[in-house]
Amino acid sequence: MSENLWRSSVRNLEPYIPGEAAKEAEEQSKLNEIIRLATNENPLGPSPKAVEAMQKAVLEAHYYPDLTCLELRNKLGSLHGIDPENYVVANGADNIINLVIASYVNSGDEVVYCTPTFSEYNKNTLLVGGIPVEVPTTKDHKFDLEAILDAINERTKLVIICNPNNPTGTIVDGEELRKFFKRLPKHVIAVLDEAYGEFITLDHYLTGVEYIKEGFPVITIRTFSKLYGLAGMRVGYAMANEELIRPLQMVREPFACNRVAHAGAVAALDDVEYKEKVLLGNKLEMEKMITVFRSLGYKVEETHTNFLFIDMKQDTSKLAKDLFSKGLIIRPCSAWGYPTYARISIGTAKQNDKLIKALEEVSSQTPHHI
Known part of the structure; x- marks a missing residue:
């Protein structure tokens, strides 16, 4: 009954669905730490x-x-x-x-x-x-x-x-x-x-x-x-x-x-000093991650941000679930029409190293195709 009272244009909308929040993820799992690399946040926090x-x-x-x-x-x-x-x-x-x-x-x-x-x-x-x-x-x-x-x-x-x-x-x-x-x-x-x-x-x-x-x-x-x-x-x-x-x-x-x-x-x-620190850290970790992803056989697009758009040669929805079980959140791009792509934020060196290790473990078990 109440939907009949809605503004007509509202019926055509889809709610915005962000990357899964780390705190919500912690509540849904038994993991003590969730590394959130899905929403392009600054991993160093504010100044x-x-x-x-x-x-x-x-x-x-x-x-x-x-x-x-x-x-x-x-x-x-x-x-x-x-x-x-x-x-x-x-x-x-x-x-x-x-x-x-x-x-x-x-x-x-x-x-x-x-x-x-x-x-x-x-x-x-x-x-x-x-x-x-x-x-x-x-x-x-x-x-x-x-x-x-x-x-x-x-x-x-x-x-x-x-x-x-x-x-x-x-x-x-x-x-x-x-x-x-x-x-x-x-x-x-x-x-x-x-x-x-x-x-x-x-x-x-x-x-x-x-x-x-x-x-x-x-x-x-x-x-x-x-x-x-x-x-x-x-x-x-x-x-x-x-x-x-x-x-x-x-x-x-x-x-x-x-x-x-x-x-x-x-x-x-x-x-300004803190801003330059953030930019330098992002640049260095970005270069490292691009090298690693390409060594794993992934196609990494040119980027000018704090995230990477990557063809991971497999169903990234499944990959995201596998990584979540290891305490890592990435953003599958199937909602944009790219089922083999993921958007991955650049984290701290420690966070990125954990992602690399998890991807190597997953890659050794999963062929790169869908």
Whole structure:
């Protein structure tokens, strides 16, 4: 009976299913330790300065947070060279995606993006009555900019480019992206989801910050969940020119970023030394893991993130269960249509060594085919 009262668009939605939480996994098994390599979290945790700031902020939890996160917007303005008024801070990047789509998409409007990618583009488009237009990625798992342009029509409102893409870890060529923006029709807004943007190490590679400064109609999305290790705090932000950012400021719910999270994000930006430590550790362990995976006969895609997209030449749903029995969680990619692929986060050296040992044990018992 109650389903008859639902908003009609809700019936078309599928709930977001994240990687299995470590604590939940511990409760379901007899293992004392679960190593979680499925959700691309920072294995080193947040900066000690961020932890200290959050602990202090807890003592003021009886006060409402700053409505617009002014201190954080000022820090971001200094970091990126974009006016602090041209930011919106909210409850994680997924909340920002919701705000962008709710701000611009009317019933019947189309939102174009490539797949496989982050499922929240589809979900939030459907929720507001929009039409998701999904274009396959290229053979090398990159967003197909030409195919996106071909899919644009008079009903298109947004194009979303996840760069680096989740779950593939790939990026598009920077100059090709600039040409793409120049070819967009005037009625179409580009959204750059750069949740993993800080992990790109290519020299002179342009990000959304530069495109905004050049005057392109781009809304760029970032998060503190990945590099800065604040996934549990939920802090994301969007930046764009004044005209594009204004509707997000109007749609955004009051106090969309809590006091503790805000304090942690501000302190995290100040700890540049810790950020460089995280990036270096990710780079070194990434190189090690790529070498090991290839030695095991797996195909590892080029990546610019803190995770690997790997063809493991077998049913990764079964492999994930085998690894879980050894206390390790990885993300099978069958939900994206890649039954032999897995997305595996880069952990600490100790965590990665345990994964390697477990994979060697499993590989010795299982042929690499389905």
